[in-house]
Amino acid sequence: MTTLIDVARRAGVSKSTVSNVIRGSVFVSAKTRGRVEQAVRETGYRPNIIARSLKSRASSTIGVIVPDLRNPFFADLSVSIEEVAYELGYAVLTANTECLPSAEANAGRALIERRVDGVIVAGISLDSSLPVNLLDHDIPTILVTLSGLDDSRFGVIDHDDESAMEAVVDHLYQLGHRRLAFAWLPVPEHAGERRRQGMEAALARRGLMPVRIDDGPTAIVGHNDIQAIATIDRLERAGLDVPRDVSVVGYDDVPLAAHQRIALTTVRSDAAALARRAFELLVNAARAGRHVAYREIQPNPLVIRRTTGSAPR
Amino acid sequence: MTTLIDVARRAGVSKSTVSNVIRGSVFVSAKTRGRVEQAVRETGYRPNIIARSLKSRASSTIGVIVPDLRNPFFADLSVSIEEVAYELGYAVLTANTECLPSAEANAGRALIERRVDGVIVAGISLDSSLPVNLLDHDIPTILVTLSGLDDSRFGVIDHDDESAMEAVVDHLYQLGHRRLAFAWLPVPEHAGERRRQGMEAALARRGLMPVRIDDGPTAIVGHNDIQAIATIDRLERAGLDVPRDVSVVGYDDVPLAAHQRIALTTVRSDAAALARRAFELLVNAARAGRHVAYREIQPNPLVIRRTTGSAPR
DNA sequence: CTGAAAGCGCTTACAG
DNA sequence: CTGAAAGCGCTTACAG
Numbered sequence: 156m157t158t159l160i161d162v163a164r165r166a167g168v169s170k171s172t173v174s175n176v177i178r179g180s181v182f183v184s185a186k187t188r189g190r191v192e193q194a195v196r197e198t199g200y201r202p203n204i205i206a207r208s209l210k211s212r213a214s215s216t217i218g219v220i221v222p223d224l225r226n227p228f229f230a231d232l233s234v235s236i237e238e239v240a241y242e243l244g245y246a247v248l249t250a251n252t253e254c255l256p257s258a259e260a261n262a263g264r265a266l267i268e269r270r271v272d273g274v275i276v277a278g279i280s281l282d283s284s285l286p287v288n289l290l291d292h293d294i295p296t297i298l299v300t301l302s303g304l305d306d307s308r309f310g311v312i313d314h315d316d317e318s319a320m321e322a323v324v325d326h327l328y329q330l331g332h333r334r335l336a337f338a339w340l341p342v343p344e345h346a347g348e349r350r351r352q353g354m355e356a357a358l359a360r361r362g363l364m365p366v367r368i369d370d371g372p373t374a375i376v377g378h379n380d381i382q383a384i385a386t387i388d389r390l391e392r393a394g395l396d397v398p399r400d401v402s403v404v405g406y407d408d409v410p411l412a413a414h415q416r417i418a419l420t421t422v423r424s425d426a427a428a429l430a431r432r433a434f435e436l437l438v439n440a441a442r443a444g445r446h447v448a449y450r451e452i453q454p455n456p457l458v459i460r461r462t463t464g465s466a467p468r
Numbered sequence: 469m470t471t472l473i474d475v476a477r478r479a480g481v482s483k484s485t486v487s488n489v490i491r492g493s494v495f496v497s498a499k500t501r502g503r504v505e506q507a508v509r510e511t512g513y514r515p516n517i518i519a520r521s522l523k524s525r526a527s528s529t530i531g532v533i534v535p536d537l538r539n540p541f542f543a544d545l546s547v548s549i550e551e552v553a554y555e556l557g558y559a560v561l562t563a564n565t566e567c568l569p570s571a572e573a574n575a576g577r578a579l580i581e582r583r584v585d586g587v588i589v590a591g592i593s594l595d596s597s598l599p600v601n602l603l604d605h606d607i608p609t610i611l612v613t614l615s616g617l618d619d620s621r622f623g624v625i626d627h628d629d630e631s632a633m634e635a636v637v638d639h640l641y642q643l644g645h646r647r648l649a650f651a652w653l654p655v656p657e658h659a660g661e662r663r664r665q666g667m668e669a670a671l672a673r674r675g676l677m678p679v680r681i682d683d684g685p686t687a688i689v690g691h692n693d694i695q696a697i698a699t700i701d702r703l704e705r706a707g708l709d710v711p712r713d714v715s716v717v718g719y720d721d722v723p724l725a726a727h728q729r730i731a732l733t734t735v736r737s738d739a740a741a742l743a744r745r746a747f748e749l750l751v752n753a754a755r756a757g758r759h760v761a762y763r764e765i766q767p768n769p770l771v772i773r774r775t776t777g778s779a780p781r
Numbered sequence: 782c783t784g785a786a787a788g789c790g791c792t793t794a795c796a797g
Numbered sequence: 798c799t800g801a802a803a804g805c806g807c808t809t810a811c812a813g
Contacts, residue, residue, distance in 0.1 A: 156583075156605065158790055169800045174792060184798060201605070204581040205521045206790035209805045214518060216561075216582070224547045225723075230538045234564045241563070241571070246578045248529075249562045250554070251547045258554070265559045268517040269529070270469075292469065292514070384727065391728045410538075414697065415704045416729045471806055482784045487808060497782060519806035522789045785812085796801085 157198040166194035177202060208270065216246045217437065218266035220259070220285075222278030222344055224251040226381045228407040228426055232277055232299065235430035243438060245272070254280040254342040267292050272441040275299055275433050281343040295440040297447050299433050300424070301345045310440065310447025312433045314455045316346070319422045320353030320376075321360075322457040323404050326420070327374045328361060331466035332402060336372035337365055338386050347378040350406060373401060373466045380405035380412050380421055387417070387462065398464035408458055418461035470511040479507035490515060521583065529559045530750065531579035533572070533598075535591030535657055537564040539694045541720040541739055545590055545612065548743035556751060558585070567593040567655040580605050585754040588612055588746050594656040608753040610760050612746050613737070614658045623753065623760025625746045627768045629659070632735045633666030633689075634673075635770040636717050639733070640687045641674055644779035645715060649685035650678055651699050660691040663719060686714060686779045693718035693725050693734055700730070700775065711777035721771055731774035 163170040168187060175181040176191045183191075194200075208214040219236055221229040233249055240247050248271060250262030263285040266274055273295040276286055289296045290308045297310030327335060337354055339347040354376055355365055366372050375390075377383030383405030387397050397403050405412060405421035412419040432451070440447040476483040481500060488494040489504045496504075507513070521527040532549055534542040546562055553560050561584060563575030576598040579587055586608040589599055602609045603621045610623030640648060650667055652660040667689055668678055679685050688703075690696030696718030700710050710716050718725060718734035725732040745764070753760040 160790080170791080171793085171800055172798090175799085178792085180792095182798070187799080199604075201577065201580050203522075203583060203790055205518055205527060205583055206805090207792070208518045209516075209522055209790080209807085210792045212805075224537070225540055225543045227538055227540070227543075230540075230543050233562075234537045237562065237564055241574045241578060244578075246561050246563075246582060248559050249546075249550065250559075251550055261554045264514065265554060265557075267514050269559060270516060270518055291512075384724075388728045411697075411724070415701045473806080483807080484784055484809085485782090488783085491808085493808095495782070500782080516806055519789090520808070522791085522806080523808045525789075783813085787809090787811105789806105789808085792805085793803090795803105797799085 156203075157200045158203070159200075161198055162191065162194045162200050165198060166190040212270075213272055213441075214270045215244055216248055216269065216271050217434075217441075218248045218250065218262075218271040218274035220250050220252060220262055220274060220276045220279065222252055222254045222342070224249070226379065227409040227411065228379065228381075228424070229277060231409075231426040232430050235427040236275060236434050239431055239434045245438070252279070254278065254340075254344045256280055256283065259283050259285050263288060267294065273297070273437040275437060276301060278344055278346060281345065281348065290446065295437055295446050297433050297437050299429055302450075302452075303345055303349065308446035308448050310433070310436050311450040311452075312429055312436070313451070314424055314429075314453050316349050316455075317353040317356065319406070319455045319457065320350055321357045323376055323422065324354060324357035324361070326457060326459065326463065327376075327402060327404070330374075330402065330463060331468075332374040333363060333466070334366045334370075334372045335363070335374045335376060336368040336370070337378070338368055338375050338382050339378035340382065350376075350378060374404070374463070375401060376404045377406060380407045380409045380419060383419060383421065383462075384411065384417060387419075398462050400467055402463040402466070404463060412458075412460070420460045420463040421458050422455045423458050424455050469516070470513045471516070472513075475504065475507045475511055475513050478511065479503040525583075526585055526754075527583045528557055529561055529582065529584050530747075530754075531561045531563065531575075531584040531587035533563050533565060533575055533587060533589045533592065535565055535567045535655070536694075537562070539692065540722040540724065541692065541694075541737070542590060544722075544739040545743050548740040549588060549747050552744055552747045558751070565592070567591065567653075567657045569593055569596065572596050572598050576601060580607065586610070586750040588750060589614060591657055591659060594658065594661065603759065608750055608759050610746050610750050612742055615763075615765075616658055616662065621759035621761050623746070623749050624763040624765075625742055625749070626764070627737055627742075627766050629662050629768075630666040630669065632719070632768045632770065633663055634670045636689055636735065637667060637670035637674070639770060639772065639776065640689075640715060640717070643687075643715065643776060644781075645687040646676060646779070647679045647683075647685045648676070648687045648689060649681040649683070650691070651681055651688050651695050652691035653695065663689075663691060687717070687776070688714060689717045690719060693720045693722045693732060696732060696734065696775075697724065697730060700732075711775050713780055715776040715779070717776060725771075725773070733773045733776040734771050735768045736771050737768050
């Protein structure tokens, strides 16, 4: 592959000069610049970012850790991060972990070894040491849809699950539901745990306790939309009707939730907005060579559709 | 961050020796190895893969270009690639392009500049020069669910859309459908184009022509499941019933297709298998320093569910 | 079995 | 405005 030297030789200048015109950082005379640009064109030269990174100590790459990329919410988040990232010349290394500690460890190692300029964590197992580990390796780290990790060096862009769960429970309570269950992933993960707690707290305020999912709930609150949609499938295969027999609520408002045949009542979360905000904060911190150390919590509205109805009597 | 030198100093050996134990490539005495390993542990040293890459001319990173990561088929593909990749010490740089030429150009530049060891292209706009460009930069490139690009240096892992479309048309024809339309993305993309052509050919064999989607088809074949599911939504919002009034067929068999409320007739494509095969071939080529130059076509079965029925009369 | 030396392809002060 | 020199953190023959 052609290198800076090839270009320099061809243009009859030094490699410093070629570097200067390519990065556009220093003033170069129009004539020299022209010669260099032509040489670049003729050779099809593309700078080797690996070499640049080694010297400049910035990889122009960020890492994104997601628990489940097959969930459109995380796909949306990750794609939205990518969009803004590529615009600013960053590439993104994605790692899908399913909250498996071994996958998380692998991902962490890969990101640290590649000296990513920052990482966005959108889900991690409950007692993972990875996020703090990143911080300790001087990698700015931002937690998205995830809080409860207590280090002030983190950036946190989160939504308010607690008040969202209050709205969900209120909605169901008003429809007459008293037997609510929470359907969550088999993985101990932050967002799920927090939503479960939020629901329990909202129930407690009404003098209620959650029931187990197999204990005949009249309403089921899913950890997320995918979970809720799968719950509908399970219920209807068992001969029950949603919402006549059981109401179901999701979380995220993925595009499918609005589909005629699904029409899921859910909490709307704007993955793209979360992504953009997180990336912006992360890049600013990375460029300044500091941690993000900033928190922001946004409210999420309840979207009522047709999977919730009056409690059966 | 600690470097090889720090570890070497601490262990009282040279950096060559540290390098040797870390890579495990050369025989090192147990005693020396022990000292080095302890120093690594004490310092929390993680090798800088950027520096390694520069010297060894292998980035241990591959690129994946997908047209739409929000489509669970591509999410599955990309996650499956990642799984095998991380196992072998590779990281993956994902680029979601939506078949936009500008996004494709950005992604191509980013991957070339980062000297990825190979790339898997799972969708690209019809006349993109990117795939050949990668090849010309000596980057082994494999096309997945995509053929028609005529360079023998490509690897191609594909499925047989033509015979799948024959099966789809046969199924609908036997149900009495004569007015079939194809619903596809607004983007000129390979897989969509090829499926459209496959359907047209199958119709032609029966003396039929496709009708336009607004021309009252009794059956609509989607470019993929997401397209088909969106079509169902559109039809039912317009007061039509699927399949009573219109039958709908998808492609991919994403998990949602099997959902009670969707029950989509579709063509099954195994993203995970495709991904594993592609990665395996790619890595072998990359390590051997050659192009993949290999093609493999697999058949895809039709899965009949409940979105197809007898043609209305 | 271990170490000294060169070099991967850039960037970055610093002279001139 | 342009260039020579040093160096980023590794790997890789090659001696010893």
